[in-house]
Amino acid sequence: MLKDMFKIIEFDKFGDEKGSLVVIEGEKMGVPFDIKRVFFIYVDDLGDVRGNHANRHTELVLVCASGSCKVKLLDGRDEEIVSLNDSKKGLYIAPMCWKEMYDFEPNTVLLVIASEHYSENEYIRDMEEYKKEMEMFWD
Numbered sequence: 001m002l003k004d005m006f007k008i009i010e011f012d013k014f015g016d017e018k019g020s021l022v023v024i025e026g027e028k029m030g031v032p033f034d035i036k037r038v039f040f041i042y043v044d045d046l047g048d049v050r051g052n053h054a055n056r057h058t059e060l061v062l063v064c065a066s067g068s069c070k071v072k073l074l075d076g077r078d079e080e081i082v083s084l085n086d087s088k089k090g091l092y093i094a095p096m097c098w099k100e101m102y103d104f105e106p107n108t109v110l111l112v113i114a115s116e117h118y119s120e121n122e123y124i125r126d127m128e129e130y131k132k133e134m135e136m137f138w139d
């Protein structure tokens with residue numbers, strides 16, 4: 001079920017007169033997996049939609065380090081929209097959850113923390129193919 005495929009994680013945040021510091025650690029200390037890869041996304045055109053795919057094996061945590069965006073999550077049947085606008089909160093996304101990131105505020109930097117190295121083979125980028133694969137789980 002879609003609600004079992006994502007959750008919000010809260011990170012430790014330390015603040016003083018100099019500013020703030022948010023700590024993101026792997027291996028169950030916040031991020032519930034061993035971190036293998038980190039990348040970040042920013043858009044040139046605020047109307048851009050990023051993602052539009054599911055990963056077969058990779059677990060992800062998305063954090064808006066700066067700015068805000070929305071994330072639409074789908075399982076082929078249901079959909080949920082999560083707003084990311086707090087740098088101390090991460091969105092955990094399980095394998096096989098379809099995601100679309102959009103509605104980027106100017107200067108948004110979306111940090112993506114991944115459990116696996118990049119491999120194009122584990123991406124499903126076609127929604128019809130994705131729905132077919134998900135239907136097999138439900139039967």
Ligand code: TYD
Nearest residue numbers: 037039041049050051052053117118119120
């Ligand atoms: P893509 O997955 O389409 O980005 P988004 O989901 O943000 O729209 O990736 C864009 C390009 O970057 C694509 O050619 C694959 C490449 N890429 C890597 O080489 N390594 C990576 O870790 C990632 C995430 C993407």
